[in-house]
Amino acid sequence: xxxxxxxxxxxxxSLISLLFLTTSHRLSTYTPSISxxxxxxxxxxxxxxxxxxxxxxxxxxxxNVGGMLGPEETKNSGFQEAFMYEFNIDTDRDGKEELLIQVxxxxxxxxxYGPQQVDGDxxxxxxxxxxxxxxxxxxxxxPVIGYNxxxxxxxxxxxxxxxxxxxxxxxxxxxxxxxxxGQKVIKxxxxxxxxxxxxxxxxxxxxxxxxxxxxxxxxxxxxxxxxVKVRR
Amino acid sequence: xxxxxxxxxxxSIFLNVLKVFMGSVLLxxxxxxxxxxxxxEKLTQKARIxxxxxxxxxxxxxxxxxxxxxxxxxxxFWKVRNPDRTAVRLSTPDSVTAVFVIEQAGDYEVSxxxxxxxxxxxxxxxxEATQPVYVTVHRxxxxxxxxxTTLLNKSEGHMGDVQKTSEVIKLWQNYAGVESATYVxxxxxxxxxxxxxxxxxxxxxxxxxxxxxxxxxxxxxxDDVVDVLLQLMLGGEDPSKVxxxxxxxxxxxxxxxxxxxLQEFPYxxxxx
Numbered sequence: 001x002x003x004x005x006x007x008x009x010x011x012x013x014s015l016i017s018l019l020f021l022t023t024s025h026r027l028s029t030y031t032p033s034i035s036x037x038x039x040x041x042x043x044x045x046x047x048x049x050x051x052x053x054x055x056x057x058x059x060x061x062x063x064n065v066g067g068m069l070g071p072e073e074t075k076n077s078g079f080q081e082a083f084m085y086e087f088n089i090d091t092d093r094d095g096k097e098e099l100l101i102q103v104x105x106x107x108x109x110x111x112x113y114g115p116q117q118v119d120g121d122x123x124x125x126x127x128x129x130x131x132x133x134x135x136x137x138x139x140x141x142x143p144v145i146g147y148n149x150x151x152x153x154x155x156x157x158x159x160x161x162x163x164x165x166x167x168x169x170x171x172x173x174x175x176x177x178x179x180x181x182g183q184k185v186i187k188x189x190x191x192x193x194x195x196x197x198x199x200x201x202x203x204x205x206x207x208x209x210x211x212x213x214x215x216x217x218x219x220x221x222x223x224x225x226x227x228v229k230v231r232r
Numbered sequence: 233x234x235x236x237x238x239x240x241x242x243x244s245i246f247l248n249v250l251k252v253f254m255g256s257v258l259l260x261x262x263x264x265x266x267x268x269x270x271x272x273e274k275l276t277q278k279a280r281i282x283x284x285x286x287x288x289x290x291x292x293x294x295x296x297x298x299x300x301x302x303x304x305x306x307x308x309f310w311k312v313r314n315p316d317r318t319a320v321r322l323s324t325p326d327s328v329t330a331v332f333v334i335e336q337a338g339d340y341e342v343s344x345x346x347x348x349x350x351x352x353x354x355x356x357x358x359x360e361a362t363q364p365v366y367v368t369v370h371r372x373x374x375x376x377x378x379x380x381t382t383l384l385n386k387s388e389g390h391m392g393d394v395q396k397t398s399e400v401i402k403l404w405q406n407y408a409g410v411e412s413a414t415y416v417x418x419x420x421x422x423x424x425x426x427x428x429x430x431x432x433x434x435x436x437x438x439x440x441x442x443x444x445x446x447x448x449x450x451x452x453x454x455d456d457v458v459d460v461l462l463q464l465m466l467g468g469e470d471p472s473k474v475x476x477x478x479x480x481x482x483x484x485x486x487x488x489x490x491x492x493x494l495q496e497f498p499y500x501x502x503x504x
Binding site for chain 2: 036042043044045046047048049050051052053054059060062063069071074084090095104106111113121123124125127128131133139143145154156159160161163164165166167170171172174175176177178179181184187188189190191193194195197198199200201204206208211214220221222223224225226227228229230231232
């Protein structure tokens with residue numbers, strides 16, 4: 001039986017709309033809100049996890065973002081709202097995070113969510129988690145520390161000295177030669193080696209929290225990593 | 233019979249018109265952000281609820297009553313409902329401004345009762361909060377491994393790649409004249425175990441043992457990570473007795489930071 005032209009047209013339009021919606025959703029799924037290629041905020045240059053030097057029952061998690069800022073450049077640098085930094089903690093060695101801490105930035109403030117129990121990777125804010133908001137320390141000012149008494153958490157976000165110390169370029173140069181497999185021109189690191197990162201600054205996120213908040217009492221060892229995420 | 237059919241047709245037309253009308257009313261209600269109590273044309277001349285910027289999960293929302301002229305003896309009482317209809321706990325429900333954190337995606341209902349002397353009136357506002365979604369662009373754990381695996385084939389190796397890490401280790405060993413096949417380092421790790429430890433994109437931490445990158449147990453700011461990695465890759469079971477062609481490759485000769493670390497939080501030195 002022949003369908004009326006109007007019904008056929010509507011059906012076709014619906015199919016086209018559905019196709020468009022599906023395609024646009026798929027595109028948006030993989031499109032960050034800003035271009036992240038070579039964006040300084042899209043790369044963690046150093047990740048530290050260590051027992052607190054001032055309180056042995058605490059652990060410190062820290063990451064540096066965006067590498068080598070000269071002193072002048074530092075004054076105008078900071079964090080952007082499109083980025084989120086995640087500290088992931090795997091307490092049962094399954095390769096997925098069971099505890100998560102997220103850090104975002106709004107209106108000159110840093111907001112820390114968690115630590116919160118999660119089931120694997122999260123694409124969204126863990127808004128149900130405990131929240132700690134505090135001012136991002138501006139260049140040239142004393143550190144502003146965010147506290148969350150309920151969690152025993154301390155947090156800092158701001159500019160710091162770049163704490164990597166190494167002859168970075170010589171290391172890369174040697175590795176480049178090793179990769180090319182030709183004549184071994186460099187047979188050792190330089191005697192009067194310079195610290196490539198001396199005199200430079202970076203953007204830092206530092207968190208300190210009680211060891212007993214990092215998994216149950218039977219968890220002695222955990223695995224951890226840091227992720228940079230960008231808003232779609 | 234004809235009259236009956238005519239009546240049925242008229243009823244059907246009437247019902248269709250009614251459906252279209254009701255649909256339009258519902259649509260226009262849904263499209264309006266500001267839903268107010270009956271008689272609100274007069275009320276909006278008295279007061280308005282204002283909110284700046286879009287509402288977004290995780291953010292602080294701030295709703296303020298604005299009056300056309302300043303008045304004394306005005307009191308407020310705010311009520312806010314989450315999208316799941318539970319009440320939002322407000323720290324200062326009797327202030328001119330209601331401040332709260334958006335915890336859910338969906339429609340928030342905000343209402344305020346304004347008391348002016350003996351009279352009172354009520355305003356309502358509805359706005360949708362959205363949930364931002366994030367995509368991972370970088371992952372980091374061990375120092376330098378991402379840089380070296382990236383350099384290996386010009387593609388990003390930071391997401392955790394045991395195979396690439398293994399290639400990096402063997403290239404260093406080959407360059408320094410170390411026998412890869414039988415290699416064991418000071419932690420008792422062969423190349424496979426070392427590559428798995430460094431290349432999986434996660435750092436192991438025993439929270440009750442001393443933090444020491446040389447033991448691959450966390451990383452503290454003073455750890456000389458370049459020397460540690462070079463010695464784990466080239467130094468064998470006892471780096472002090474290692475007999476390789478290029479001993480000078482086992483340290484980059486930079487053993488501390490240019491600025492001292494702090495003893496108190498946040499531990500990392502102030503910027504230059």
